[in-house]
Every structure is written in C-alpha cells, then in structure tokens.
Amino acid sequence: MTRVLAPDHAGIAAAAVILQGGGLVALPTETVYGLAADARCDRAVAGIFAAKDRPRFNPLIVHLADMDSARALAAFSPEAETLAAAFWPGPLTLVLRLRDGHGLSPLVTAGLETVALRLPAHPLARAVLQAFGGPLAAPSANPSGRISPTTAAHVLAGLSGRIDAVLDGGPCGVGLESTILDCTGPDCTGAAPVLLRPGGVPSEALAEVLGTAPASPAPTGDAPKAPGMLASHYAPRAALRLNARTPDPGEVWIGFGPDCPSAALSLSPQGDLTEAAAALFHVLHAADATGKPIAVAPVPERGLGRAINDRLRRAAAPRAVG
Ligand code: AMP
Ligand code: MG
Numbered sequence: 001m002t003r004v005l006a007p008d009h010a011g012i013a014a015a016a017v018i019l020q021g022g023g024l025v026a027l028p029t030e031t032v033y034g035l036a037a038d039a040r041c042d043r044a045v046a047g048i049f050a051a052k053d054r055p056r057f058n059p060l061i062v063h064l065a066d067m068d069s070a071r072a073l074a075a076f077s078p079e080a081e082t083l084a085a086a087f088w089p090g091p092l093t094l095v096l097r098l099r100d101g102h103g104l105s106p107l108v109t110a111g112l113e114t115v116a117l118r119l120p121a122h123p124l125a126r127a128v129l130q131a132f133g134g135p136l137a138a139p140s141a142n143p144s145g146r147i148s149p150t151t152a153a154h155v156l157a158g159l160s161g162r163i164d165a166v167l168d169g170g171p172c173g174v175g176l177e178s179t180i181l182d183c184t185g186p187d188c189t190g191a192a193p194v195l196l197r198p199g200g201v202p203s204e205a206l207a208e209v210l211g212t213a214p215a216s217p218a219p220t221g222d223a224p225k226a227p228g229m230l231a232s233h234y235a236p237r238a239a240l241r242l243n244a245r246t247p248d249p250g251e252v253w254i255g256f257g258p259d260c261p262s263a264a265l266s267l268s269p270q271g272d273l274t275e276a277a278a279a280l281f282h283v284l285h286a287a288d289a290t291g292k293p294i295a296v297a298p299v300p301e302r303g304l305g306r307a308i309n310d311r312l313r314r315a316a317a318p319r320a321v322g
Contacts, residue, residue, distance in 0.1 A: 028169030034138030091200025106281035244295035
C-alpha cells in the first residue's frame with residue numbers, strides 16, 4: 001500500500017518518519033518528483049533500485065537541506081562555491097569529490113570517489129529534508145525507462161504498491177531534470193566545469209556566472225563521464241570470475257544463497273537480492289582487501305539481480321589502464 005500524504009505539517013512529519021525507518025517516499029521537487037531514501041542506509045538505497053526496477057547501479061543525486069551539510073560531504077572548488085552561491089537552492093546538481101568519512105552508502109555513488117549533490121528549492125522537499133535531518137538519495141520517481149513524473153498521480157501510476165508513500169505537492173514547476181555539472185576537474189580547480197546533463201538551469205545562466213561556457217564532456221573513447229557512461233566505475237584490483245559454483249585454489253569466494261556454506265564472504269546467505277545489493281560494494285572491497293583473485297557465486301538474473309550482475313560483469317571486464 002502506498003500512502004498519499006498531504007502537503008501539510010502532518011504529511012511532512014510522516015514522510016520524515018518513514019524515511020528515518022529506511023522507507024521510500026516520493027517527494028515533489030522543483031524539477032520532477034524524486035524517489036527519496038536515506039542516502040546513508042544501504043538497504044534503503046537498494047530499495048530505490050528495486051522499486052524502479054533499474055537494471056544498473058548508476059550513481060544517484062544526493063539532496064540536502066543546506067550548504068553546511070553539502071560541505072560536510074564533499075570538497076567545493078572555487079567554481080563550485082560560485083555556482084552554489086548563485087543557483088542553490090535550485091535545479092543545479094554539482095558533481096564533487098567526496099570527503100573522508102562521508103558516511104554515504106556506496107550504492108549512492110556507485111563506489112566512485114565523487115558524489116552528485118543538490119539543494120532543492122521546492123518548499124516541501126526542503127521541509128522533509130529538514131525534518132528528516134540527513135542526506136536523501138533521490139532519482140526520478142518513475143519505473144526505469146519511463147517518463148519522469150511531474151505529479152503525484154504520475155508517481156502512483158508507475159510505482160503504486162512499490163513505495164511507502166508519495167507526498168502530494170501538486171505539479172512540479174520546472175518539469176525538467178536538474179542540470180548536472182562536473183566540478184571535479186583536474187585537482188578540483190582551474191578547469192571549466194563540464195556539463196554532464198542539460199536541465200533546469202540553462203547553459204547561458206551558467207556561463208554568465210562562471211565567466212565562460214561550461215565545457216562539453218570529452219568525446220567517447222577517453223573516460224566519458226556522461227550519465228550512464230561513467231568509465232571510472234569501481235572495479236577491484238584483483239581478477240574477478242563470475243558464476244563460480246565452487247572456488248579454484250587460491251581464490252576468495254563470494255557466495256550467494258545457502259549453497260555456498262564454505263564461502264569466506266557472502267552477498268546474502270539467505271539468497272535475498274535486496275540484502276545482496278546492499279552488501280555488494282562492501283563485500284567487493286572486503287574481497288579485494290585479501291589480495292586474492294575473486295570468484296563470485298551465480299546470482300539470479302531477476303529483480304535486483306540484474307543490476308548486481310551488471311555491476312559484477314563490469315568489475316570482471318578487462319579494464320583500460322590509466
Ligand atoms: P537521476 O537521479 O536519475 O536524475 O540521475 C542522476 C544522474 O547523475 C545520472 O545520470 C548519473 O549518471 C549522474 N551522476 C550522479 N552521480 C554522479 C557522479 N559521481 N559522477 C558523474 N555523474 C553522476
Ligand atoms: Mg530518471
């Protein structure tokens with residue numbers, strides 16, 4: 001059952017309580033409705049991917065209440081400070097370098113060292129962020145591959161029964177997704193920010209504030225950072241073997257389900273795909289830390305298993321040097 005929450009104090013408080021319990025709430029922002037979950041909680045973030053039926057763990061935008069929370073998570077270059085001062089709160093997302101001890105789930109960042117941050121302007125999104133008191137991961141509140149929702153009715157048409165609640169704030173004002181700028185350039189300074197996705201803040205407005213037009217993403221071939229094409233996805237240093245029903249000598253074996261009792265590590269001993277998604281990056285890091293080649297037990301190609309297998313295949317693929 002998906003609850004419809006009214007845009008009043010009681011609705012905002014109820015949304016915050018659901019989010020604090022690791023639940024999923026669709027919230028109005030000035031761009032589109034976002035499907036929010038606690039960005040620090042692996043299981044909650046795995047729930048976003050499950051509800052949207054996303055076949056891939058691409059990184060999510062983290063929504064924050066204020067600049068202090070943003071500075072606590074990521075390092076701001078001078079350009080990023082200027083952009084934040086000019087456009088936040090608003091429909092601009094900045095990709096920045098994470099600070100140590102950020103506390104975000106690696107599912108939010110897809111295991112990257114960078115994070116996409118935004119301070120939304122919508123009063124209801126801001127009110128929920130304040131009542132919740134932490135960072136919220138929120139991609140658009142639609143099933144994967146469908147059109148982004150700009151009303152609560154759109155959200156329910158796609159996700160009813162799959163999420164805990166939708167806060168009904170009426171139609172979204174902008175209706176476009178946020179503009180995404182990569183401000184992680186070499187050494188975080190000097191280089192022009194790169195436009196990863198055009199959106200609610202037009203390029204002309206960015207150019208006026210920056211004094212120069214944002215750069216276009218590098219042409220394909222060398223580390224394209226365009227959405228969905230991130231070349232720097234987390235990959236372990238060691239070789240990784242998929243669909244391993246038993247480990248070879250010298251391998252560290254990552255199990256899934258009850259058929260792998262001898263596995264040193266497990267994505268989910270019970271064979272639960274949400275648990276496995278939540279554990280994925282932690283278990284890969286732990287396996288990598290052993291310094292041994294890694295073998296992973298078969299994971300079923302259904303539900304979140306598709307995104308898990310997609311990530312495992314990328315981690316197993318031969319990788320470019322540099
Ligand atoms: P959505 O939340 O569905 O509007 O999409 C978020 C977009 O931000 C995706 O296209 C991601 O690829 C992009 N994104 C999020 N985090 C990063 C990051 N650390 N580096 C580059 N792109 C990112
Ligand atoms: Mg989307």
